[in-house]
Amino acid sequence: xxxxxxxxxxxxxxxxxxxxxxLVLSGLSDNDLRELVDHGALTPIDPNASSxxxxxxxxVVARKASRLSRDFELDAHAVSVLLGFVExxxxxxxxxxxxxxxxxxxxxxxxxxxxxR
Amino acid sequence: xxxxxxxKILGVARDASADDxxxxxxxxxxxxxxxxxxxKNAEESFKEVSEAYETLRDPEKRAAFDQLGSHAAGQxxxxxPDWSQHxxxxxxxxxxxxxxxxxxxxxxxxxxxTGRARGRSGGRGREGPIPGPDYEAMVRITLEQAFHGxxxxxxxxxxxxxxxxxxxxxxHRIKVRVPKxxxxxxxxxxxxxxxxxxxxxxxxxxxxxxxVQPHPLFRTSGQDLYVDLPLAxxxxxxxxxxxxxxxxxxxxxxxxxxTRAGQQLRLxxxxxxxxxxxxxxxxAIVAIVVPTVVNERERSxxxxxxxxxxxxxxxxxxxxxxx
Numbered sequence: 136x137x138x139x140x141x142x143x144x145x146x147x148x149x150x151x152x153x154x155x156x157x158l159v160l161s162g163l164s165d166n167d168l169r170e171l172v173d174h175g176a177l178t179p180i181d182p183n184a185s186s187x188x189x190x191x192x193x194x195v196v197a198r199k200a201s202r203l204s205r206d207f208e209l210d211a212h213a214v215s216v217l218l219g220f221v222e223x224x225x226x227x228x229x230x231x232x233x234x235x236x237x238x239x240x241x242x243x244x245x246x247x248x249x250x251x252r
Numbered sequence: 253x254x255x256x257x258x259x260k261i262l263g264v265a266r267d268a269s270a271d272d273x274x275x276x277x278x279x280x281x282x283x284x285x286x287x288x289x290x291x292k293n294a295e296e297s298f299k300e301v302s303e304a305y306e307t308l309r310d311p312e313k314r315a316a317f318d319q320l321g322s323h324a325a326g327q328x329x330x331x332x333p334d335w336s337q338h339x340x341x342x343x344x345x346x347x348x349x350x351x352x353x354x355x356x357x358x359x360x361x362x363x364x365x366t367g368r369a370r371g372r373s374g375g376r377g378r379e380g381p382i383p384g385p386d387y388e389a390m391v392r393i394t395l396e397q398a399f400h401g402x403x404x405x406x407x408x409x410x411x412x413x414x415x416x417x418x419x420x421x422x423x424h425r426i427k428v429r430v431p432k433x434x435x436x437x438x439x440x441x442x443x444x445x446x447x448x449x450x451x452x453x454x455x456x457x458x459x460x461x462x463x464v465q466p467h468p469l470f471r472t473s474g475q476d477l478y479v480d481l482p483l484a485x486x487x488x489x490x491x492x493x494x495x496x497x498x499x500x501x502x503x504x505x506x507x508x509x510x511t512r513a514g515q516q517l518r519l520x521x522x523x524x525x526x527x528x529x530x531x532x533x534x535x536a537i538v539a540i541v542v543p544t545v546v547n548e549r550e551r552s553x554x555x556x557x558x559x560x561x562x563x564x565x566x567x568x569x570x571x572x573x574x575x
Contacts, residue, residue, distance in 0.1 A: 140403060140427045143440035143460060149527040159383075160441075160457070195439045198459075199287050206281055206302065221287060229473075236471040237478045237516070237537045 150191040161197035174215035253353045255323040258304035277305040303359045313362045360419035381453030386446040388459045395467040399499040401432030433525035436464040475524040475532025482541045498522050513540040
């Protein structure tokens with residue numbers, strides 16, 4: 136069977152989504168999404184712009200917010216607090232991972248004379 | 253259709269009160285919710301818990317579930333003959349014959365009783381178009397695949413609705429191109445590759461959670477790579493040129509004289525590529541290794557070095573003691 140290959144898009148800081156796209160992709164209501172922005176859980180690229188744009192990583196955060204809200208029956212404020220803790224844990228885990236990988240603790244010296252084979 | 257014992261999944265008795273069911277759910281949600289849990293198989297466990305709670309919290313669905321009888325978990329079963337007329341009145345399952353339940357999931361059956369389909373936001377009325385559900389999948393790839401980019405084939409078992417609105421479990425194969433430079437924990441979206449929408453609504457999306465398998469040589473931190481570089485003491489002191497593996501093939505690396513253990517030698521742009529077109533770096537972390545077995549000639553040379561060298565690796569001990 137011939138299957139078309141679909142492109143996977145990164146959800147990161149390098150691409151953008153609009154407010155209405157974020158609504159559709161997260162399943163959040165307009166009001167909940169605005170509240171998450173008010174509580175600082177999500178930050179538009181330019182908060183003063185007439186129509187908000189977000190980095191596509193916000194899709195990951197907004198979907199997480201949607202799941203937490205639904206599964207724990209939490210309001211937007213509680214979700215924002217929880218997301219803050221989850222974010223801190225993820226940052227610490229990432230730092231720990233970097234330490235384990237050997238990323239910290241020594242000042243790197245640039246290698247010279249590298250030749251590709 | 254396979255039986256699932258929702259009471260057992262939540263760890264409550266069959267006559268548990270609504271309050272007890274809610275408490276049991278909350279306790280298990282705290283333990284297994286994939287966004288807050290580090291338990292193994294958290295996602296799978298939470299799906300079961302969530303499915304059980306969705307049924308037992310709703311008196312109508314709970315009564316329908318109770319009337320299915322009690323079976324062993326995973327046992328094939330069919331609803332009793334009059335069950336559909338009694339509990340599925342007005343739902344797509346009302347007129348279903350006994351043989352029609354074979355490829356139906358218990359959760360879909362119970363969800364369908366209230367005339368609701370599970371859409372993008374987890375449940376919407378049947379009135380009007382219903383967007384297709386999103387699918388989520390965890391994908392394990394090698395570091396080489398992450399470095400070069402890759403194509404993967406996913407075999408999912410998903411619910412698809414027939415023309416009557418009845419959900420059936422069907423196999424679903426999807427081929428996806430994963431861009432190069434993805435990192436462990438990265439989330440990807442594949443637009444339109446979720447479930448089919450109903451009544452002209454758009455399909456859902458497929459979300460991929462990338463897990464990069466540990467590599468025998470390289471460790472990762474974001475787009476940067478780390479590799480241990482063992483050096484003999486004389487190589488570290490005198491400097492040398494070594495062949496260093498990278499994900500794009502071996503390179504020749506010049507190690508400067510006087511290189512210390514733990515020092516990191518950076519090979520710019522030899523890490524995973526970033527979306528902006530640049531790449532992370534590869535760091536070679538120096539480890540000085542000594543031979544555990546030496547012959548007489550080597551021992552003699554080390555002794556000679558020991559006698560002629562004035563290097564004191566513990567000089568700072570004396571400075572510290574004098575302070």
